[in-house]
Amino acid sequence: MNWKHVKTVARTDLRQLAQAKDFWVPMSILGAIFFVVVPTILLLALTSLGDVEAISKVADAVEVLPQQAQEQIQGDTDAGRASYALAVFLFAPVAIVVPLTISTAVGAATIVGERERGTGEFLAHSPAGTREIYMGKLIASLIPGYATTIVGFGIYSIIVNVIVGPEVGGWFFPTKQWWILMLWVVPPFLAITLSVVLRLSARVKSTAAAQQASGLVTLPLIGIAYSQSTGALFGADRTSALIGGIAWGVAAIGLYKGMKSVSRGRLLGVADEM
Amino acid sequence: MVTNEAAQTGLTVAVRDVSRRFGDVQALRDLTLEVPTGKITVLLGPNGAGKTTAIRVITGALAPDEGTVSVFGLNPLVDGEEVRRRCGVVSAKPSLYDRLSGWDNLDYAAALYGVDQNRRATIGEAAERFGIEHALDQQVGGYSTGMKTRLALARSVLHRPELLLFDEPTSGLDPESSAAVLALIREMTAEGSTVVMCTHHLVEAEGLSDRVIILDTGTDLVSGDPDDLVRRYWPTPTVHIDAEDRSGLAAIGDLDGVLRVEPGATRTTVSVDSIDRVPDLIAALTAQGVRLTRVEPYEPSLEDLYFAVRREHRDELSTDDLATDAGTGGLAPRPDPDAIDQSAVTTERTTHRGVSL
Numbered sequence: 128m129n130w131k132h133v134k135t136v137a138r139t140d141l142r143q144l145a146q147a148k149d150f151w152v153p154m155s156i157l158g159a160i161f162f163v164v165v166p167t168i169l170l171l172a173l174t175s176l177g178d179v180e181a182i183s184k185v186a187d188a189v190e191v192l193p194q195q196a197q198e199q200i201q202g203d204t205d206a207g208r209a210s211y212a213l214a215v216f217l218f219a220p221v222a223i224v225v226p227l228t229i230s231t232a233v234g235a236a237t238i239v240g241e242r243e244r245g246t247g248e249f250l251a252h253s254p255a256g257t258r259e260i261y262m263g264k265l266i267a268s269l270i271p272g273y274a275t276t277i278v279g280f281g282i283y284s285i286i287v288n289v290i291v292g293p294e295v296g297g298w299f300f301p302t303k304q305w306w307i308l309m310l311w312v313v314p315p316f317l318a319i320t321l322s323v324v325l326r327l328s329a330r331v332k333s334t335a336a337a338q339q340a341s342g343l344v345t346l347p348l349i350g351i352a353y354s355q356s357t358g359a360l361f362g363a364d365r366t367s368a369l370i371g372g373i374a375w376g377v378a379a380i381g382l383y384k385g386m387k388s389v390s391r392g393r394l395l396g397v398a399d400e401m
Numbered sequence: 402m403v404t405n406e407a408a409q410t411g412l413t414v415a416v417r418d419v420s421r422r423f424g425d426v427q428a429l430r431d432l433t434l435e436v437p438t439g440k441i442t443v444l445l446g447p448n449g450a451g452k453t454t455a456i457r458v459i460t461g462a463l464a465p466d467e468g469t470v471s472v473f474g475l476n477p478l479v480d481g482e483e484v485r486r487r488c489g490v491v492s493a494k495p496s497l498y499d500r501l502s503g504w505d506n507l508d509y510a511a512a513l514y515g516v517d518q519n520r521r522a523t524i525g526e527a528a529e530r531f532g533i534e535h536a537l538d539q540q541v542g543g544y545s546t547g548m549k550t551r552l553a554l555a556r557s558v559l560h561r562p563e564l565l566l567f568d569e570p571t572s573g574l575d576p577e578s579s580a581a582v583l584a585l586i587r588e589m590t591a592e593g594s595t596v597v598m599c600t601h602h603l604v605e606a607e608g609l610s611d612r613v614i615i616l617d618t619g620t621d622l623v624s625g626d627p628d629d630l631v632r633r634y635w636p637t638p639t640v641h642i643d644a645e646d647r648s649g650l651a652a653i654g655d656l657d658g659v660l661r662v663e664p665g666a667t668r669t670t671v672s673v674d675s676i677d678r679v680p681d682l683i684a685a686l687t688a689q690g691v692r693l694t695r696v697e698p699y700e701p702s703l704e705d706l707y708f709a710v711r712r713e714h715r716d717e718l719s720t721d722d723l724a725t726d727a728g729t730g731g732l733a734p735r736p737d738p739d740a741i742d743q744s745a746v747t748t749e750r751t752t753h754r755g756v757s758l
Contacts, residue, residue, distance in 0.1 A: 129482075131512070132513060135509065135512040135513055136513075139498070139501070139505070139509045142501060142505060143498060143500045143501060146500040146501065146540070147500060244498075244499070245492070245494040245495075245496050246496050246497065246498055247496075248490075248492040248494070248496040249490075249492070249496040249497075249510075251457070251460075251462040252457075252460045252462055252485060252488065252490040252492070252566075253485060253510075253513045253514070254481075254482045254483075254485045254486040254513060254514060254515070255513050256481075256482065391461075391462040391463065392462075392463060394462075395457065395462060395463070397423055397463065
């Protein structure tokens with residue numbers, strides 16, 4: 128594997144994405160809604176406005192959390208405990224939905240897009256190996272989603288600490304489980320999803336078809352990732368490590384198999400390789 | 402690195418009996434072609450003749466179903482990276498990234514092809530050479546067709562390839578831009594590169610090609626030096642003659658050196674054993690009182706050759722079909738009334754695949 132080629136393909140794809148305002152503006156808005164707007168409104172409703180009904184509902188929800196999770200909840204008041212639970216335990220899907228949605232949108236178009244634009248011909252005649260092209264495109268699809276998540280996560284951390292911090296005695300976020308989630312659990316789920324999406328992108332005939340198919344395939348994956356990431360937050364450290372470990376194993380298999388999906392014939396769009 | 406095999410044969414590309422099928426479509430059928438080092442080889446053929454597939458097979462972008470391909474003495478399917486690094490390709494569509502600037506497109510290719518030293522200077526030089534340096538900062542999506550072709554050409558030579566493969570490089574260009582592109586191609590061979598150019602524009606191939614290979618339905622029909630091929634198809638000099646009173650030309654067949662006379666509606670075509678006979682012919686006719694209005698030595702062009710070869714190929718195919726039909730009660734073959742006399746050629750050619758000179 129020539130990593131220079133991988134880096135070149137990834138860098139060029141990212142450069143093109145940076146030029147595509149019609150793509151990254153909506154995706155940034157999506158990230159902002161999940162990481163900024165929704166948490167801010169909900170947490171402010173609980174802490175500043177003292178919405179009794181909302182506090183009572185969240186408190187009921189907290190009751191059903193595993194004992195281990197309930198023991199971690201900090202705060203002296205109901206509002207504080209409810210907002211802590213909300214911030215730490217109930218926003219896990221945010222960390223999964225945003226990167227998976229963005230990376231799926233990028234990945235779905237990445238190989239079929241080369242074919243549609245005719246640039247697949249250039250890549251097919253280039254010295255870059257098909258595995259290098261695949262890896263480059265995988266990285267270029269992974270980075271936007273993961274980068275948005277990391278940035279969003281940073282902003283989310285600040286929002287949570289500013290709004291909920293005073294209720295629970297100071298800045299507390301990210302918790303250990305969130306660090307594990309972000310650095311150990313989310314990346315392999317992203318890789319698993321992209322290994323499937325890139326395979327689809329290599330096989331379908333148009334970007335529209337790739338996006339349709341990717342949507343269908345990634346929905347269950349998002350569901351699995353959501354449940355597992357929630358489990359990682361609720362469970363002990365060992366549970367998170369185990370979930371992440373299994374996900375990394377599945378991701379490795381998926382990526383290895385996915386590498387074979389890119390062929391020069393598919394980049395060229397020749398009929399018998401589709 | 403040129404391998405011993407490539408150095409010994411003097412061939413940069415040797416394709417032997419290659420077949421490639423796409424589903425039900427037979428794109429290449431026993432294709433054999435040779436590309437001599439340092440020459441311009443033109444693949445001539447109609448749309449669907451297999452020119453683009455041939456290029457793809459040469460770089461190893463597509464694997465043949467049957468047959469062998471050798472480029473620089475290497476097998477592109479085994480040493481693909483090495484082969485492709487030494488090739489520069491311009492495809493029929495420029496294959497550029499519209500969202501990127503011209504500079505970024507060139508930079509991408511430079512990085513993939515391993516142009517690491519003086520990359521900025523190399524990109525600048527290539528762009529300047531093809532007259533595109535002023536537009537490098539612009540997004541390629543805003544380029545005209547001519548600018549895109551120039552950028553694609555600049556991209557193909559960034560890494561100083563030994564073999565350049567141009568697939569319809571003047572497609573969509575105005576005549577002026579086409580001429581400029583062809584001049585640049587000529588310039589590149591003068592610098593020692595080997596060029597393979599696909600085209601269906603006969604005028605482009607004329608005068609540019611050192612070697613021409615005529616393809617049809619995925620098969621090479623003939624290949625060789627264009628002048629040699631013309632001589633092979635038209636072995637004797639031909640002159641078009643006309644006179645005020647055409648009856649005066651009736652006895653022309655009796656003159657010395659005249660091999661064949663074909664009276665036509667607007668002229669009489671005369672084949673002679675040597676072009677030196679023409680002045681004697683004129684003198685003899687004039688002496689007989691014939692007032693000549695036209696004496697025009699006929700020099701067959703590549704276009705004539707192309708159509709003659711294709712016509713012959715079609716005739717052979719239809720003859721084969723009819724021969725097959727005859728065995729089952731079909732009609733006997735009919736000669737094509739438009740076909741030119743190619744007896745000298747057809748007697749020398751033994752198979753439908755044609756002769757390599």
